[in-house]
Amino acid sequence: MEKEKAKDLGFAIGQMLEKVRQQKPLLHHITNFVVMNDTANVTLHIGALPVMAHAREEVAEMVAAAGALVLNPGTLTPAWVESMIVAGRRANELGIPIVLDPVGAGATTLRTQSNLRLLEGLKIAVLRGNSGEIGAVSGLGGEVKGVESIKDVEDPEEVARTVARKYGLTVAITGKRDVISDGQRVIGVDNGHAMLKTITGTGCMATTMIAAFAAVERDYLLAATAGLVCYGLAAEMAASGAKGPASFKAALFDNIYNLTPAQIAEGARAYYL
């Protein structure tokens, strides 16, 4: 019966993917320097359009054309955080969903506080981070070294639910099992592959995947699930023939581009918990 439910979710996700490809939403990223190229490519591969724009002078105008706004302070400075606030406020006014990726929260005071400022000053639709990062912004445990979770929160389901309720948003804690909650419902996603840990920016790419679906599906619990299922499934398929991280990454990108609703219906491993 679990398998049946997964198939139902998988079928719904396949339909969402077709919506992304038909609507081609613009994903406005204010993101870090490390992943700009990769997340722009992932945006195109899943079927959306990327734009990277961070100048305070243009972000409010740019976001108005977007289907979703990605805020990723992975190489933050205070000036970039200001631009994120400006863009985020405009997105909130226009009802455009914001996906926040609190890269490295917990590693420094600047990162923790900047992410809290974004969380508290803006209406965020989806917050996606690793276990240590979500622990850091919630004060519920976990530990971060650089941008890596080196100590996970003890009960991710409980943490996800608590943070979701506190801020009125959907939380996705990614890891071996991804745990997603909107405060009421909780979904676990078992798609993914250990090879993802061998390349940089995999969390940031997962965030972009979620944003593509958030632009076409207003039930953000389902949108986040869709992004993580598609991403994890593409990674699983990529791992089989890979000789190492670089060939894995190339196959991951190719598979995101080639992903079909039939593959998703067959391979999705997402369950209500």
Add this chain to the structure above:
Amino acid sequence: MEKEKAKDLGFAIGQMLEKVRQQKPLLHHITNFVVMNDTANVTLHIGALPVMAHAREEVAEMVAAAGALVLNPGTLTPAWVESMIVAGRRANELGIPIVLDPVGAGATTLRTQSNLRLLEGLKIAVLRGNSGEIGAVSGLGGEVKGVESIKDVEDPEEVARTVARKYGLTVAITGKRDVISDGQRVIGVDNGHAMLKTITGTGCMATTMIAAFAAVERDYLLAATAGLVCYGLAAEMAASGAKGPASFKAALFDNIYNLTPAQIAEGARAYYL
């Protein structure tokens, strides 16, 4: 007879490519964060040397050693545009050709106005953009969403010729057929492949290709044609074995590096219109 003409152009382009590889001109880029790595690699693959330098304090000195200057305000801020002006003025003094890529012109006021400022304040050798971007800087139609042309200008030949005359430069409007004009002559380039639309930065890479040839060929109509023929041809060859965007991109880069005058003479599809 069209085919004969194409062969003549192809032969000339092969000779220009050999000049690039012999002279190894330095291409000074002031460009966007998304494509810095890709355009530095493309610079090396076609046979030139890349440098990325944007500090106001050094750009005038750096550009003095360059064979061409690429200005690409794809992730612009006002401070970066200032550096572009400083570098551009010095390039103009020294007779070093400037290639401008007006990324996202038309998407925001900042982008449109900054590109107009560069066009009007500097002597540009080649302006390369997609149809929407060239439409935006000329006021002759077209529409841009993010950095994508979502509505092309109606008559690209006429627009190219008009913009070229207005600013006294060579215009390249890239798309399914690239249209290049210096205000008098108009060349169409049919090389290229639809897979180029599946990866980010393809326009920026085309601009870098043009800059490599502009550094060795002062007839900028021919230089722009050479860049676009070589780029499009490498893309065509890359598409045949590609399993998706990432394997296509790797093959594109490999093919740019391996491109021979014989392949160009055989495969060039460039015609005076």
Add this chain to the structure above:
Amino acid sequence: MEKEKAKDLGFAIGQMLEKVRQQKPLLHHITNFVVMNDTANVTLHIGALPVMAHAREEVAEMVAAAGALVLNPGTLTPAWVESMIVAGRRANELGIPIVLDPVGAGATTLRTQSNLRLLEGLKIAVLRGNSGEIGAVSGLGGEVKGVESIKDVEDPEEVARTVARKYGLTVAITGKRDVISDGQRVIGVDNGHAMLKTITGTGCMATTMIAAFAAVERDYLLAATAGLVCYGLAAEMAASGAKGPASFKAALFDNIYNLTPAQIAEGARAYYL
């Protein structure tokens, strides 16, 4: 007997590699935009953890968690150099080794002077550059165009020894033969491949490789040798099947990840000179 000595060094390097993979040191990079993604990936592939952080407000806190600090002013501005100084001072206080990559020193006054400021204001563990760059910071010859050495120093062994003594650090001059000296001992590394010159950021990646070993081995002459042997060996293996620069780069990354102590013991070509 030379071969025997190389085997001894190779055996020691294999052991160091296992230490990197066990300890997974954090490598804090303040580096250039062109290579951020590549050097983060290389950090992961060799077995360490990357973080890229440049905000003056957080670098002192971030570096405190690091095993090594990489300073690479390849796309410098004065503000970034300030952050490097702040991070470097804290690293010095804590005894965390700093690896400096003087990208483009000699190309502009800003680059030469900024690198001299870092060299003179901080205690650097390893200085790695191409021949022209090391010549420029030492005033001992060499010439740089953009970021390329276009005229090498005449006697790299002598230059390496002299610079090492002057600043009390280990110098690695990379090229066809890498020359490494701590002022007393001199090691030559013959691993590497000409294909490295066809892609961007290969010097920067070599610097990251050195930093991974400097984080686990306080004899920086050996650490630098280890980084360059592993990097060069991975490049040699990558070159055999490569069809061009992009497939070479992917194989290089895969090989760094898959490198074994046995391969190193067999393939290391490092000799005391």
